[in-house]
Amino acid sequence: MFLSSYENKLDKKRRVSVPASFRSHLSSLGYNGFVAYPSFNHEALEACSEDRIKKLSNTIDSLNPFEEKRDYFATSVLSESMSLQFDSEGRVLITDKLLNHAKIKNSILFVGLGKTFQIWEPKSFEKFKIVARKKAYQNRSNLKWDNKLTGEKI
Amino acid sequence: MFLSSYENKLDKKRRVSVPASFRSHLSSLGYNGFVAYPSFNHEALEACSEDRIKKLSNTIDSLNPFEEKRDYFATSVLSESMSLQFDSEGRVLITDKLLNHAKIKNSILFVGLGKTFQIWEPKSFEKFKIVARKKAYQNRSNLKWDNKLTGEKI
DNA sequence: TGGGTTTTTATGGGATGTTATGGGTTGTAT
DNA sequence: ATACAACCCATAACATCCCATAAAAACCCA
Numbered sequence: 592m593f594l595s596s597y598e599n600k601l602d603k604k605r606r607v608s609v610p611a612s613f614r615s616h617l618s619s620l621g622y623n624g625f626v627a628y629p630s631f632n633h634e635a636l637e638a639c640s641e642d643r644i645k646k647l648s649n650t651i652d653s654l655n656p657f658e659e660k661r662d663y664f665a666t667s668v669l670s671e672s673m674s675l676q677f678d679s680e681g682r683v684l685i686t687d688k689l690l691n692h693a694k695i696k697n698s699i700l701f702v703g704l705g706k707t708f709q710i711w712e713p714k715s716f717e718k719f720k721i722v723a724r725k726k727a728y729q730n731r732s733n734l735k736w737d738n739k740l741t742g743e744k745i
Numbered sequence: 746m747f748l749s750s751y752e753n754k755l756d757k758k759r760r761v762s763v764p765a766s767f768r769s770h771l772s773s774l775g776y777n778g779f780v781a782y783p784s785f786n787h788e789a790l791e792a793c794s795e796d797r798i799k800k801l802s803n804t805i806d807s808l809n810p811f812e813e814k815r816d817y818f819a820t821s822v823l824s825e826s827m828s829l830q831f832d833s834e835g836r837v838l839i840t841d842k843l844l845n846h847a848k849i850k851n852s853i854l855f856v857g858l859g860k861t862f863q864i865w866e867p868k869s870f871e872k873f874k875i876v877a878r879k880k881a882y883q884n885r886s887n888l889k890w891d892n893k894l895t896g897e898k899i
Numbered sequence: 900t901g902g903g904t905t906t907t908t909a910t911g912g913g914a915t916g917t918t919a920t921g922g923g924t925t926g927t928a929t
Numbered sequence: 930a931t932a933c934a935a936c937c938c939a940t941a942a943c944a945t946c947c948c949a950t951a952a953a954a955a956c957c958c959a
Contacts, residue, residue, distance in 0.1 A: 592798070592799060592802055593823075593915085594780070594798070594824075594826045594827065594828055595824065595825070595826055595828070596824050596825070599919070599920085600919080600920070602920070602921065602922090603921090604921095604922090604933085604934085605765075605924090606920090607919095607920095608918075608919050608920070610829070610915075610918095610919095611918060611919090631811055632811075632813060632816065633816075647810070647823075678934095678935065678936075679935085679936065679937075680918085680919080680920085680937095681918080681919085682920090683836075684933095684934075684935095692755050701823045702820070703823055703824055703826075704805075704819035704820065704821045704823050704824060705801075705802030705805060705806060705819055706802060706806050719820070720820060720821075720824075722817075723816060723817045723820040723821050724785075724817075724820075724821045726813075726814075726817040727785075727817040727818050727820070727821035727822070728785055728821075730814060730817065730818075731785070733814070734804060734818060735803070745866055753909070753910090754909080754910075756910065756911070757911085757912090758911095758912090758943090758944085761908090761909095761910095762908075762909050762910070764908095764909095765907075765908060765909090832944090832945060832946070833945085833946060834908090834909080834910080834913085834946095834947095834949070835908080835909085836910085838944070838945085848918090897931095
């Protein structure tokens, strides 16, 4: 799982260290890198393991080949995805295109979301976090949670 | 189960001993650590075993990957969760972020809540306890008690 | 039951390992 | 050649490991 948040720095060569815990999770899945693409909803990047993108590709592919939606998803996600591989120090090189989408300059925030993570400009994320916390609190009862097993809410 | 409360001290390196009884319960579940995240409601930390967070992650992941709600929950809980592992003496290292949320400086209180536990600044907890006790007393008839669900004698 | 002994727990701190980061050098396409 | 990616080495900050000790709890046996 990708948990917690880590703020690291971009160097002059556009490299950034991926948090060790994220690397070790990816490594446990058999990967030495991950896939990133611009978020639909945010000025941020979405990131996940390669098999998750494969799954998404299959889902898109199950749509009718002549259906417009198919192209829209494929174009918006797959055509913009970059596969990023770690160097020997656990860093990745991020393209300018991706950095621009997230308006990242120097600092870069890795945000763990369980099966995926996001990459943010730290100050942008701070703003979003406030909204998210409010909305999550309002909707906390909407998350279906099987009480029979645990007998407790989150 | 996590029962009772224990007050321990933070050392200079931000380490704190986890109560032995909590450790042995986690160990019986197959873990050598736990997950902590800031509470929604209190100036305190929520803590639980890893499988509980995994379950939450799976629940969140069952939502459509492009749905906004997904982000709200994941951001508010998962991105703030830290997986804390015991060192060889049964201590964990707590990040400043978590300590600040709970306003913890030197002393740290572990509060057993059955399947989960909380981490408090001792004096904050004293205040909360008074309120909690009052409210529990007012609502004492509202606790639904159904032997069929638990299947256990007490 | 009481008092002495052993074991466990909480805590401190030095030594070692890891991580994030910087930068030089080599390799490789255009 | 030029640009840039990949590889290699260096280092400071800090996490983890290991050993030490004091207090508390559990044990044991007269």
